[in-house]
């Protein structure tokens with residue numbers, strides 16, 4: 001089925017219907033009406049695209065309120081481990097981690113509501129990641145969480161000596177020192 005909920009409120013997986021024929025395939029990667037009719041009335045305003053090679057870990061990032069972003073993540077080429085951390089204090093899954101493989105092959109997409117830190121690790125030789133955001137980039141509001149925080153114990157599926165992480169991300173705060181926002 002196209003929409004699969006998760007144990008995390010508002011976090012869901014979208015798998016588009018693929019139309020195959022002898023030329024190849026076609027699918028609607030996003031349709032605002034389909035999402036709205038499924039109960040997800042979303043107004044995306046910005047599309048992002050990132051290319052990375054094996055071992056790159058980007059994240060864990062978010063924009064603090066009132067510039068928080070919901071995101072719809074998909075992989076055009078390659079395979080990633082997509083990871084989110086629930087930063088919503090009122091959530092039953094507060095400070096819990098959800099991870100999923102998104103790939104060119106499975107064509108799965110992950111919708112991430114506002115209030116989550118987001119990151120991904122590139123598991124293939126290279127990966128091309130596309131994602132839609134429902135709020136504009138606001139660099140002054142950018143915050144983040146250390147990808148290898150022992151309190152989270154995320155298995156990025158990349159050997160430590162192969163991990164490629166920006167200096168900025170290596171210096172992000174740990175979960176216990178993160179500001180807490182009650183409303184996202």
Ligand SMILES: Cc1cn([C@H]2C[C@H](O)[C@@H](COP(=O)(O)OP(=O)(O)O[C@H]3O[C@H](C)C(=O)[C@H](O)[C@H]3O)O2)c(=O)[nH]c1=O
Pocket residue numbers: 048050058059061062118119120137166
């Ligand atoms: C996010 C963003 C970045 N930029 C510029 C700023 C930098 O000069 C350059 C690279 O940015 P950054 O190093 O923040 O890129 P990522 O590490 O991939 O950041 C993303 O990583 C995780 C996975 C996310 O979910 C966020 O969307 C985003 O924070 O692109 C822009 O011009 N617009 C943007 O929306």
